[in-house]
Amino acid sequence: MKDNAARSRGKKKTVNSKEVIVFDNVVKAYSTGAPALNGISLTINRGEFVFIVGDSGSGKSTLIKLLLKELNPTEGTIIVNGQNLNKLRRRKVPKYRRNIGVVFQDFRLLKDRNVYENVAFAQRIVQTPMREMRKNVPSTLSLVGLADKYKARPMQLSGGEQQRVALARALVNHPPIILADEPTGNLDPKNSWEIMKLFEEINEQGTTVVVVTHNKEIVDAMQKRVIALKKGVIVSDEKEGGYVDEN
């Protein structure tokens, strides 16, 4: 492992302008057990729609945590939007995260604030002027079909609606990357499809979309690039693939 680390430090990874996410020989090991990710190398280009699939324990969650700079790799280099995450200082992490719109399985909305406030929160963080915020939030809510529910609290909404609010929050600052962690995991098939259609629309407008999912039906139907992980290693990477059944 030491040799790998030395190699990855010594070799400077060059990134062309099309590449938005680059993993170069990334290893993430926890204090016990086998590494969660073991020598992952992948490149995602601007405007791509990518599914990352794999069973529990395949390393999907670790990959997302690394992308969000919640964890640091044990070895290897991660470059996102031209920024080397290995060298990113802690105080720069908030600014970095603003370039990634994140959508979680459990929505992660601020329960004590209404729909408008939840979406506006992302704009407040980047200190958007109030006048612009008053235009941007309603237009983003319209995009996800929730313009009329801006006063509702998260608990008054269905699962599908809550996920749309989360998506609106992820989109409102127009980040170049949308990262979704099991976005349909808590939704019925109808809502799942609606959310995926929204992702597709966003992707068509030029945003890079990375979706981590278990949903075989959706992956098979959408015919996008599919990266399959198993025990921390990439087992397949197909341009217009389907769900890789590991059994």
Place this chain on the structure above:
Amino acid sequence: MRISTLFYVFRQGVRNIFRNKWFSLASVATMSICLFLFGLFFAVIVNFQNIVKAAQEGVSIVVFFDYGIEDSRIAEIGDLLDAREEVSDFVYVSPEEAWDGFKGDYLGDSGLELTENPLADSANYQVYMSDVSKQAELVEFLESVDGIRSVMRSELVASTLTGFNSLVAYVSMGIIILLLVVSVFLISNTITVGISVRKEEIGIMKYVGATDFFVRSPFVIEGILIGFVGALIPLVLVYYVYHAVIDYITIKFSVLSGLLAFMPVEELFKSLVPVCVIMGVGIGFLGSFITVRKHLRV
């Protein structure tokens, strides 16, 4: 930083108080109880010190002059006393005043018949001290001054009062430190419980790209406001309790009115208000600042 962001952060802090009203109430109650106990104790200590100080100021030393001393020399000794820091006041007592005083105290009406003053050489200065612990030093100095025949003093009273004053100071410091430690422990526990519930909220903010300042500020403002209210409530309570207790003691123990020199409530509050407010706001600020920090590493 935009002004609108500062307003937003402040508004969120105020809203947090109402959104988490049970937590806010628990924090205010804990803070109030601690500061109420502190306020009561502070009042007791300050009054003790006031009473001791009043007793100290009543202790005088008497300076007798040489026989046949010139008036100008008496005035010079007066100037020397005036220059001493530990002297709070001194009064010249002429032989006539000394004799009148003696007659009044001991002879009553029978003294009127005496026409000659047997205390002709008893002109003196009655010297009052601001710090009785320096009595011995002052006496030593006065005994070395030309024109002074003798110096009368009460060493026992001085040493007892000095000892009592030190005892009160040590005991009060100990109890105040103990109360502060208990307060900080109770309040930080309350804040920890309150913030643990909102750990998820802090995590969400961090994932969306909020800076530590943006996440922490509403919590800190909430802590400061809770601390401020938590300081005002006990101050109001202490004000009324103090009044009631002083009234009760003054009426029930009127015999001791000469001994018990209570500090007026306005005088007490001149120091208690800033101390309590600084403590409340300080504990609220530090408690929230430190506790939120634990959850910011997301």
